[in-house]
Amino acid sequence: MRILIIPARGGSKGxxxxxxxxxxxxxxxxxxxxxxxxxxxxxxxxSTDDKxxxxxxxxxxxxxxxxxxxxxxxxxxxxxxxxxxIETFEYNWQANSVIGFIQVTSPFVSSQTINNCFDSAEEGYxxxxxxxxxxxxxxxxxxxxxxxxxxxxxxxxxxxxxxxVETGAIYCFPLKQFKEKKYRFCSEPKPVFVDNITxxxxxxxxxxxxxxxxxxxxxxxxxxxxxxxxxxxxxTDFDGCLTDDKVKVNIFGKESVKVNRKDGLAxxxxxxxxxxxxxxxxxxxxxxxxxxxxMKVEALRGLLNKKESISTYLEKISLNWExxxxxxxxxxxxxxxxxxxxxxCPIDASREIFKITDVVLSKRxxxxxxxxxASRLERVKGL
Numbered sequence: 001m002r003i004l005i006i007p008a009r010g011g012s013k014g015x016x017x018x019x020x021x022x023x024x025x026x027x028x029x030x031x032x033x034x035x036x037x038x039x040x041x042x043x044x045x046x047s048t049d050d051k052x053x054x055x056x057x058x059x060x061x062x063x064x065x066x067x068x069x070x071x072x073x074x075x076x077x078x079x080x081x082x083x084x085x086i087e088t089f090e091y092n093w094q095a096n097s098v099i100g101f102i103q104v105t106s107p108f109v110s111s112q113t114i115n116n117c118f119d120s121a122e123e124g125y126x127x128x129x130x131x132x133x134x135x136x137x138x139x140x141x142x143x144x145x146x147x148x149x150x151x152x153x154x155x156x157x158x159x160x161x162x163x164x165v166e167t168g169a170i171y172c173f174p175l176k177q178f179k180e181k182k183y184r185f186c187s188e189p190k191p192v193f194v195d196n197i198t199x200x201x202x203x204x205x206x207x208x209x210x211x212x213x214x215x216x217x218x219x220x221x222x223x224x225x226x227x228x229x230x231x232x233x234x235x236t237d238f239d240g241c242l243t244d245d246k247v248k249v250n251i252f253g254k255e256s257v258k259v260n261r262k263d264g265l266a267x268x269x270x271x272x273x274x275x276x277x278x279x280x281x282x283x284x285x286x287x288x289x290x291x292x293x294x295m296k297v298e299a300l301r302g303l304l305n306k307k308e309s310i311s312t313y314l315e316k317i318s319l320n321w322e323x324x325x326x327x328x329x330x331x332x333x334x335x336x337x338x339x340x341x342x343x344x345c346p347i348d349a350s351r352e353i354f355k356i357t358d359v360v361l362s363k364r365x366x367x368x369x370x371x372x373x374a375s376r377l378e379r380v381k382g383l
Contacts, residue, residue: 001097002041002118006032007081008104009072010050014204023107024215025354032102033060038111097175106169108198116192121172128171130164130191131199164191167199225380232323238281240329244366262368264295269374307335
């Protein structure tokens with residue numbers, strides 16, 4: 001039996017409320033839960049002292065361990081938390097179970113890494129995620145001195161013994177040995193190698209910023225368009241997708257918005273692929289109508305319930321949801337996005353949309369989201 005524990009207390013020193021900070025719009029605690037649920041584990045347990053973290057975990061249907069005050073301090077060890085979880089839940093586990101825990105501060109840990117660590121633990125090892133390291137290290141004693149080489153002789157990097165650096169993302173070990181030794185390396189250690197991106201660990205604000213910058217490039221390519229059927233229609237919201245979601249109002253009360261010419265050209269590019277673009281918006285103002293005419297697309301305006309309105313529209317033209325894609329950015333797009341064959345959102349979409357969208361684009365609203373979709377499809381089709 002594979003049990004994966006996610007320690008996630010509410011407090012932290014370096015970054016206040018760190019486990020609730022977001023990378024690419026998704027909180028660190030949610031990222032860990034999602035990776036855990038995608039992996040081949042039998043039970044996922046979030047151990048926390050925080051009500052907000054508990055509520056988030058409940059939304060994903062995982063078990064909640066209410067951590068004691070004693071083990072919710074800055075000085076509390078992860079091992080003490082794991083032992084507390086074992087004491088609470090062990091009655092339901094098999095004797096030969098293996099235990100693992102994820103550090104929430106590793107936003108890109110993959111389900112495959114989790115699986116590999118558990119595979120090693122089932123072989124009797126204490127496995128841990130690690131990056132290969134080939135550099136020269138120094139430490140400060142009374143003065144700076146080399147650690148892995150002589151100060152008089154500098155070998156070539158390939159002549160150094162193989163070394164690894166723990167990423168801190170995940171550790172796995174046999175339950176029986178851990179209970180005996182009460183330490184994560186309770187059997188022979190064995191590293192599970194990860195790359196430099198998935199091995200990132202967040203301990204300060206600069207690393208949080210770096211993770212967000214990387215996510216805009218790393219995660220947008222994490223979808224393969226090669227083996228999917230192209231849609232007949234792409235529905236797109238207006239504000240926040242074709243605009244930057246901001247409105248300028250002059251002294252006469254007239255509104256204006258910022259759009260991107262690339263999206264107008266993208267409509268023609270998508271039409272060459274047999275895809276029609278339709279604007280679906282709750283707005284009723286003339287701005288949408290004017291922009292739709294300029295782009296030469298149909299606009300469904302004043303939609304109070306986008307899912308129902310689009311369903312009616314599709315029936316009239318003898319199509320269904322499997323023929324459609326949707327680009328949305330906010331909660332009023334959510335139901336429709338959950339119905340379509342494929343959903344997209346700009347990088348600055350709302351948290352609720354990030355949780356359910358299929359593809360996160362690299363562009364913000366108003367920066368050419370349709371153009372990005374067109375470009376990615378043209379690359380696949382060799383155009």
